[in-house]
Amino acid sequence: MKRSWTTLAATMACCGMLLAACSGGSNPNSEQGSNASPNPGESAAPQEKPTISWLNVLHTATPPTDTVLNKIEEYTGAEIEFSWIPDASKEERLNTALASDSLADIVTITLMENSSVRNALKAGVFWEISPYLDEFPNLAKISEGFRTSASIEGKLYGIPLQKQVARNGVIVRKDWLDKLGLQPPKTTAELFEVAKAFTENDPDGNGVKDTTGFMDRSDLVFGAFKTLSSYHGTPSVWSVSEDGKVLPEFESEGYVKTMDYMKGLYDGGYINQDFAVTAKTDQQQNFAQGKAGIYVGALFDSKNLLNLAKGVQDNMELIMLNNITLTGSESERAIWSTSNGVGGLLSFPKSEVKDENELRQVLKFVNDLMSDEVYALMTYGIQDVHYTIDGNKAVTITNTELWQQEVQPFSSSRPSELGYEIHDNDPLRAEAAKLIEENTKYAKLNPMYSLESPTNSAQGSELLKIVTDATYKYMLGEETLDDFNEAVAKWRKSGGDQIISEYEAAYKAAFGS
Amino acid sequence: MKQADAAAVPIHAGPGTKKQWMRHLKGIGRNKLLYLMIIPGFVYFVIFKYLPMGGLIISFQDYQPYLGIADSPWVGFKHFVRLFTEPTFGMLLGNTLILFGLELLFVFPIPILLALMLNEVRHRLFRNAIQTMIYIPHFMSWVIIVSISYVFLTVDGGVLNEIIAAFGGGKISFLQSSEWLRPMYILQIIWKEAGWSTIIYLAAITVVDPQLYEAAEMDGASRLRKIWHVTLPAIRPVIITLLILKIGNTLELGFEHMYLLLNSLNREVGEIFDTYIYTAGLKNGQLSFSTTVGMFKGLVGLILVMLTNRLAKKFGEDGVY
Numbered sequence: 099m100k101r102s103w104t105t106l107a108a109t110m111a112c113c114g115m116l117l118a119a120c121s122g123g124s125n126p127n128s129e130q131g132s133n134a135s136p137n138p139g140e141s142a143a144p145q146e147k148p149t150i151s152w153l154n155v156l157h158t159a160t161p162p163t164d165t166v167l168n169k170i171e172e173y174t175g176a177e178i179e180f181s182w183i184p185d186a187s188k189e190e191r192l193n194t195a196l197a198s199d200s201l202a203d204i205v206t207i208t209l210m211e212n213s214s215v216r217n218a219l220k221a222g223v224f225w226e227i228s229p230y231l232d233e234f235p236n237l238a239k240i241s242e243g244f245r246t247s248a249s250i251e252g253k254l255y256g257i258p259l260q261k262q263v264a265r266n267g268v269i270v271r272k273d274w275l276d277k278l279g280l281q282p283p284k285t286t287a288e289l290f291e292v293a294k295a296f297t298e299n300d301p302d303g304n305g306v307k308d309t310t311g312f313m314d315r316s317d318l319v320f321g322a323f324k325t326l327s328s329y330h331g332t333p334s335v336w337s338v339s340e341d342g343k344v345l346p347e348f349e350s351e352g353y354v355k356t357m358d359y360m361k362g363l364y365d366g367g368y369i370n371q372d373f374a375v376t377a378k379t380d381q382q383q384n385f386a387q388g389k390a391g392i393y394v395g396a397l398f399d400s401k402n403l404l405n406l407a408k409g410v411q412d413n414m415e416l417i418m419l420n421n422i423t424l425t426g427s428e429s430e431r432a433i434w435s436t437s438n439g440v441g442g443l444l445s446f447p448k449s450e451v452k453d454e455n456e457l458r459q460v461l462k463f464v465n466d467l468m469s470d471e472v473y474a475l476m477t478y479g480i481q482d483v484h485y486t487i488d489g490n491k492a493v494t495i496t497n498t499e500l501w502q503q504e505v506q507p508f509s510s511s512r513p514s515e516l517g518y519e520i521h522d523n524d525p526l527r528a529e530a531a532k533l534i535e536e537n538t539k540y541a542k543l544n545p546m547y548s549l550e551s552p553t554n555s556a557q558g559s560e561l562l563k564i565v566t567d568a569t570y571k572y573m574l575g576e577e578t579l580d581d582f583n584e585a586v587a588k589w590r591k592s593g594g595d596q597i598i599s600e601y602e603a604a605y606k607a608a609f610g611s
Numbered sequence: 612m613k614q615a616d617a618a619a620v621p622i623h624a625g626p627g628t629k630k631q632w633m634r635h636l637k638g639i640g641r642n643k644l645l646y647l648m649i650i651p652g653f654v655y656f657v658i659f660k661y662l663p664m665g666g667l668i669i670s671f672q673d674y675q676p677y678l679g680i681a682d683s684p685w686v687g688f689k690h691f692v693r694l695f696t697e698p699t700f701g702m703l704l705g706n707t708l709i710l711f712g713l714e715l716l717f718v719f720p721i722p723i724l725l726a727l728m729l730n731e732v733r734h735r736l737f738r739n740a741i742q743t744m745i746y747i748p749h750f751m752s753w754v755i756i757v758s759i760s761y762v763f764l765t766v767d768g769g770v771l772n773e774i775i776a777a778f779g780g781g782k783i784s785f786l787q788s789s790e791w792l793r794p795m796y797i798l799q800i801i802w803k804e805a806g807w808s809t810i811i812y813l814a815a816i817t818v819v820d821p822q823l824y825e826a827a828e829m830d831g832a833s834r835l836r837k838i839w840h841v842t843l844p845a846i847r848p849v850i851i852t853l854l855i856l857k858i859g860n861t862l863e864l865g866f867e868h869m870y871l872l873l874n875s876l877n878r879e880v881g882e883i884f885d886t887y888i889y890t891a892g893l894k895n896g897q898l899s900f901s902t903t904v905g906m907f908k909g910l911v912g913l914i915l916v917m918l919t920n921r922l923a924k925k926f927g928e929d930g931v932y
Contacts, residue, residue, distance in 0.1 A: 193894070203857055213896050316874060372784075
């Protein structure tokens with residue numbers, strides 16, 4: 099009996115602590131909004147640092163340390179409080195933040211096509227900022243094109259993150275090409291032959307057939323598939339014919355050709371056989387370990403791959419290609435762009451940024467972020483700590499490891515990545531930048547990007563799964579073309595037809611005819 | 612704690628008569644202080660379990676977070692109609708039921724078998740060592756277990772495939788096929804949970820009166836006979852209770868585990884209600900619709916528990932309430 103009394107007492111004590119912990123935990127949250135603004139009663143002392151909270155997306159494994167942050171705070175005169183959301187879980191985190199109204203002064207929204215995000219934007223949860231942009235020198239410079247692309251029904255609900263329009267291309271191991279006496283491929287057929295040679299002719303010279311051509315991951319967009327589909331002449335997400343008929347990319351001839359191409363790679367063993375379940379980190383690690391010789395993805399990944407390969411594949415040399423086409427002719431060059439260069443929005447919820455004064459304060463902060471100095475901080479770090487610079491404003495990163503820890507996490511939060519004089523001296527990075535710049539000329543934009551389709555917002559990603567699954571099954575030889583066409587028909591029947599007609603109407607309304 | 616509860620429930624919870632109720636009421640009066648101690652637990656259930664149920668209201672609305680429950684438009688049974696007419700519904704229900712059936716058939720009996728076998732082991736040190744070893748996987752998260760199987764099962768360099776290849780077999784793409792998903796799923800559950808559930812049965816077996824064994828021995832019963840006629844009947848109430856609880860969780864297959872295994876190539880046999888709620892509700896932000904799916908799931912679970920409970924009573928067992 100005595101035993102059970104002690105147990106009871108202990109249980110009660112635990113309950114008490116639990117309750118206390120709960121009530122204690124909720125306090126800081128509710129105060130988050132109020133400490134964002136400087137005390138209005140103290141307007142006589144404007145020097146007081148405003149605190150700006152920022153719900154931001156993290157693309158690296160760990161958040162940055164304070165070193166660079168302190169410098170940015172020094173320069174912008176603001177106290178910054180980050181809440182980082184890992185990129186992998188940004189959808190649910192952003193949606194829960196919206197649903198529970200636990201937002202921050204600045205919210206990085208990278209998923210404008212997500213239905214609840216779109217609904218929130220349209221419902222006026224965030225400030226419409228276009229009237230204020232021209233008050234700030236750097237924000238005023240945002241081009242009309244970016245403003246239109248980032249708008250929803252003509253309204254701009256945040257500062258567009260300006261990125262390069264089309265960043266993807268093919269990265270091939272130059273040392274393997276040389277060893278096998280091959281030329282860099284110019285056509286998709288040549289690329290196929292290179293993949294075959296990399297698989298069968300032992301490019302690493304260890305006498306074992308342990309390499310493949312491609313190293314891909316389970317991603318039809320940012321993996322190899324979409325880039326290869328551009329080379330096969332597939333439109334980016336949607337196409338519009340001259341008489342205003344809208345078609346999804348997977349009903350184009352190029353899409354099927356790309357599936358066949360991938361199927362050929364898979365059947366021959368010229369691509370990693372697990373590509374449908376391979377994660378991005380595994381993909382890059384495997385490539386760095388010399389398991390494959392062709393990587394299709396963002397061109398600036400080349401430097402990361404080379405960094406990863408240090409000490410593992412020291413003779414790795416990479417060549418980047420952005421001019422592959424079906425026949426090799428320049429006129430066919432194309433590369434996809436889903437978001438037309440808009441990386442997302444920096445939005446300001448009305449619940450946190452209470453009035454115009456506060457809004458101007460936050461806008462000024464973003465304006466300051468776009469200055470040359472802060473751009474350099476967020477891109478390269480602190481001079482003589484992370485990098486050195488020469489007379490031509492060419493930067494050499496001196497401490498890569500430190501840079502990765504302290505600077506890299508910031509780079510995806512830069513409001514703009516375009517039009518700065520400072521640039522990278524590293525040949526691979528400079529080359530990547532050049533090719534990405536070149537891509538802009540051949541970019542295939544998504545014609546529906548700034549248009550509205552309520553059905554697509556609500557069910558689009560759910561419906562797309564039908565086609566995505568069928569695509570994988572076709573490529574892995576589990577289904578025939580008839581099955582794939584059936585899946586597309588099912589997509590149309592379950593809501594695709596409605597999406598198409600909504601887009602056709604929206605297109606007509608926006609561009610006439 | 613848990614094992615003691617499980618063992619105690621069927622023994623003490625006798626069928627209630629009026630007299631007993633009167634005694635209960637008197638008991639409350641006498642032990643005020645003890646009942647006062649229930650309050651924290653009671654408050655916990657009200658705050659964290661019952662009040663949130665009010666949120667189910669949003670399945671009859673087109674809920675928008677920034678409008679709140681008060682201002683979101685009412686849409687009646689729209690989301691229910693969508694759920695039941697969508698082609699995915701059949702797939703979700705089918706997958707859930709098949710996986711549940713497999714789990715009941717293959718996972719549920721294994722801890723019982725293990726417990727009976729361990730009980731027969733006379734060497735204590737050996738028995739304890741085995742028991743500890745088989746329940747350790749319970750403390751690993753699904754992420755770890757799925758990652759381990761991933762390393763074992765990949766086509767390029769997966770251990771199992773290398774072994775198959777060494778014996779001259781063709782490599783099997785376990786992770787990218789719809790046929791292998793279900794066996795893999797079930798085997799992973801067995802590996803993780805079998806040992807842990809064994810503990811409950813072992814605890815139940817320890818309370819069996821040794822005289823019964825002695826009596827059986829006198830009658831010349833063999834070991835198998837003793838298991839069949841003494842041990843199994845003794846732990847039958849525990850088995851029934853756990854079975855009812857298990858069936859109550861029919862549609863609760865475990866989101867994390869399945870979510871980690873799903874991919875484009877096995878979705879048609881692997882998508883279950885939990886993963887669907889996650890993608891539709893949290894990723895696409897259709898809060899009302901996913902609440903509807905969740906409510907449906909809960910109701911089906913409730914009905915199944917009541918049915919099994921009634922069935923158990925019919926067969927002369929105690930049930931859980």
